[in-house]
Amino acid sequence: MAELTYREAIARGIAQEMRRDENVVFLGEDVAAAGGVFKGTVGLLEEFGPKRVRDTPISEQAILGAAMGAAMTGLRPVAEIMFSDFFAVCWDIVVNEIAKSRYMTNGQVSFPLVIRSGNGGGLRFGAQHSQSVESWAMAVPGLKVVVPSSPVDVVGLLAASIRDPDPVIFLEAKALYSTKGEVPEGDIHDELGKAKVLRRGDDATLVALGSMVPRAMKAAEQLATTGIDCTVVDVRSLVPLDTQTLLEEIGRTGRLFTVEENPRLCGWGGELVSIVGEEIFYDLDGAPVRITTPHIPLPAADALEDMAIPSVERIAERVQKAMQE
Amino acid sequence: MAELTYREAIARGIAQEMRRDENVVFLGEDVAAAGGVFKGTVGLLEEFGPKRVRDTPISEQAILGAAMGAAMTGLRPVAEIMFSDFFAVCWDIVVNEIAKSRYMTNGQVSFPLVIRSGNGGGLRFGAQHSQSVESWAMAVPGLKVVVPSSPVDVVGLLAASIRDPDPVIFLEAKALYSTKGEVPEGDIHDELGKAKVLRRGDDATLVALGSMVPRAMKAAEQLATTGIDCTVVDVRSLVPLDTQTLLEEIGRTGRLFTVEENPRLCGWGGELVSIVGEEIFYDLDGAPVRITTPHIPLPAADALEDMAIPSVERIAERVQKAMQE
Amino acid sequence: MTTARPSTKASNTAPTADTRIAMYRLLVELRYFEKRAYDLFLQNLVKGTSHLSLGQEAIAAAFGVAMRPGDHTFATYRGHAHTLARGVPMGPVLAELLGRENGLMAGKGGSMHLTSVEHGMMGSYAIIGAHLPIACGSAWSAQYRGTDEVSVAFFGDGTTNIGAFHEALNFAKIWDLPVVFVCENNLYMEYTAIKDVTAVEHPAADRAAAYGLEKIIVDGNDPDAMHEVATAALDRARAGGGPSLIEATTYRHGGHSRADPAKYRPEAEVQEWLARDPLPMYRARLIADGVAEKELVAIEEATAKAVDEATEFAKAGAAPGEDLLLKDVWSDGGWTWRN
């Protein structure tokens, strides 16, 4: 059992799969010789060589087009889009081509590919390098969407994503790159579509994703000291969504709080509330509450960014307030 | 008072504003000489000349970049993206540039521009020419999002959008292009952020948008014959959202049904349910229900497309079923 | 009008007699098929939009004959011809246009997305430019897997002004990918003349140098010239020589899509091009070169019959049912996004 950072877990996960399957190839900007701008892919070029680990020009449409064309003809590409904000320059390949082509062709083609990307804020990079785009991807039929919150989940979910026969958008929480966690030795592979219950309490259920998971956990600890005992669920996979676990855990406490890094409108939390409303309305003991970044572009200054993204304090306060109402 | 088609109303609205303000300019693919592929802009070139009404190459990033740069230096451009699916090839200019730049510059620049686009299905165009992208736009802070459902609203909301000092994504329901409605003579301008109550009933509130509005109305008529009396609200503007009207009308009946053309996940209806859940939870008399296209790419064949998009029958049945539970 | 012969050296790649007959057979098939598709549209049986290649068939026919099994075709919404040229049977293609269950994709794709992987027809793409980078991907895969498969992407003149074109061409060159980019320059985008919106005269060929590629312009209405250029580019790619960009000049006889009467084109221009219709021109050339007319008539008659049969097949298809609606979003055959 070794302690790895979230960023190291990325190379660990990709390497594991490249060893297992020679059809796994990896491409992106500055990913090979430089090991990635977040140093998430250090060592891959050295181990697997320039045929399988490839640097590209700044041509995101070409990167994803290459991944798509390769996936439909036998390879299992992993492509990196450096910052998830850059999905906007290649969104067509993602949403109109990769996501739809299996359906449009009545199943003639498959797209076993993974698009990894650094997602979210916390590094004071400003509005064009800090967005949370998970709900962009979730809104598109034909994409699976995975967001790990710990190093071991990075490895296990990356392996599951690479082995999955369908396209997976794999969003890494940039704010977590330097966090650490235990990762067992040997082959690790997890399952897509399984949420994880990280803590059980009877009063309220906090549902969090990615960078918000550790914050929700800390908020739950604080709340416990005030007598509010929370369940915390890490969603991990937006598509497929583990509604079974989620509905059960929300129904059990009767209170739902989503903790979302995304700006509010059309975030995954809204979708979850609507599922809960439709299916277990009568199990709810109070209004479901969403804790999100306000619906604004993210500011760059540290002081402002910290105010924008849900903090441990804000989460705890909001829950407390709602539980007292 | 003349009867106009929804498509004719577009040219009427743009012409009205071009006459009023010489800073209004219009650009897009095949919009000038040809009058638009949906014939929505016939006559504009003839009236306003090639300096103000311009055909472009197939370069959507250039089209929207041109609109943005012109808007920040004194013009009020109206740009056409032929099909809203094509937003995917120029999404960066929309979400990273136009939407964020005012905020990032602390208000130094304004973007008084409108991006019009044919949105949604119903014409058997298949998955790449039929998407409903309103929730894509709604998810992005800094964009206003407007979807008219009748010719008079096309004119009035288009005028309001062109006069608005902020960027507006104006989505025209392709399925409605050939529908007709009365449009008064003279200057017409409406207001953004106002929903319209089209029908009042005490049993349930149907909230619909764009092409779903006439269907929700017909479903309400059918339901009335079975003794279920519905309110129908046309959202018209997703951002700004008229929560005041919506919460009032939903609270009054205690039952909410959203009618959405978009594939389910992260649609505007989810957002609405979450607002309703958070703010008027105790006014609800039953589970809020979303009626949407299933979460699939849209199929091309007429038989399949008709099954996918909420029909009058499906809306009526779903409401009836829920009201009986 | 450009009538330039290929700038690549005419080697021993001139088409053989068999090849020329095969091309003629394809020309006839593509022509008869699309005329029928147009008839069915007039009868209101074709659902949605459709984009015909009438007048442009020589390009698809030449490549169809020059490509090998295993090679990959990527086409646009104007893809009927390229689909048939890879050997996909007419019946399912027509049925797809009619939105029937026995369509090539069971009606789920429609005219703009014809795909038949078993024939190497890797899809028809309806967003301008997208399939150029995708073709790079299948070429990369062929290269990686050590095969000599070539990918060919067909697209229009208007496509040369979108970003994806630029990214794909550069990418293909730097990775030496076995891909052939074929610009079918029919002088128009939808309704706008390409010359009105393009900084250079030859929208593809004048950009070749920007990607370190040779400038190739060919008469796209001349099957023999097309075949020569196609073969050279395919051979080059197969031999590891990297990508090519070909600009084939041609003209569509009708409008952009079913809704378009094409009034924006000068009558003289239309007449000039109708006089250069590849079908009668090639027929006359073959006869002049000694092919027996009755051989050609036999092809024409057989094709006419096949088109009738395809029509019957298509018309007999049922409307697709609800099982198809929710099928094959995912590789497990289903669509569910939740448990």
Added chain:
Amino acid sequence: MTTARPSTKASNTAPTADTRIAMYRLLVELRYFEKRAYDLFLQNLVKGTSHLSLGQEAIAAAFGVAMRPGDHTFATYRGHAHTLARGVPMGPVLAELLGRENGLMAGKGGSMHLTSVEHGMMGSYAIIGAHLPIACGSAWSAQYRGTDEVSVAFFGDGTTNIGAFHEALNFAKIWDLPVVFVCENNLYMEYTAIKDVTAVEHPAADRAAAYGLEKIIVDGNDPDAMHEVATAALDRARAGGGPSLIEATTYRHGGHSRADPAKYRPEAEVQEWLARDPLPMYRARLIADGVAEKELVAIEEATAKAVDEATEFAKAGAAPGEDLLLKDVWSDGGWTWRN
């Protein structure tokens, strides 16, 4: 190493003595400012990322002097130099880097988005390629409004391979827009050499012909050569002659951004370019041409003092408060998306 003189004819556009002093003053300001920014970064006072132009200043300085009030600058995340070159004071720029309330955008944009509309600095854009089409828009507006304002977009070599570059160049040419595209070819993208991922030797200049433009390569470390080329392009645009594309060869002294020690560059290459540092080179040239050294020393001293003052100004700034967080999403000053 490219040391080509401008290929445009050297007319009577050689910079005057005053212009040369003005350029030197800017060179010194940009250099001293960014060295200070780097110090503050080492002191952990600069928040987020930042991208320095150390070594590349001659391009910004030459254009800064050659452009007129009313002209519009569009820069990248590597935009400090271009911002200062338009006359934006150092204090607010430095404060922005420090994330302070007295920053140029009150801390909301950060280093990558410097903007000062009153100085014609229309923004710094951090998504590769985006500002090229946007600059077309401001140029279109200038043309439409009948002014002689010119828009200038600066970008790197790596930017020439993204789609937006292609679309913008073609668009600018067909509308004859008064826009100048300036590629600062510093041989590298982030950590990857441009030559490894580009199909042509000169990533911008070798593409000019694809847009009907002249091929222009200039020594970007030579302020006089830069000024000549800049003036020619600006004049041409002002006179209705349409766009230009300039490739200015240069080198950054440090890494791509604050996180990058730039180990990927061969030591000999670095040394070669450090020997061509525009600052000492130009200083020596001015003195050789008869400028009194003490005039230059006076500039240097005044600038050093101004940088110190700017530093004090920036450090004295408060952290931005919550009022700023929710300000100016919309033109009404607010952020609300509902009533």
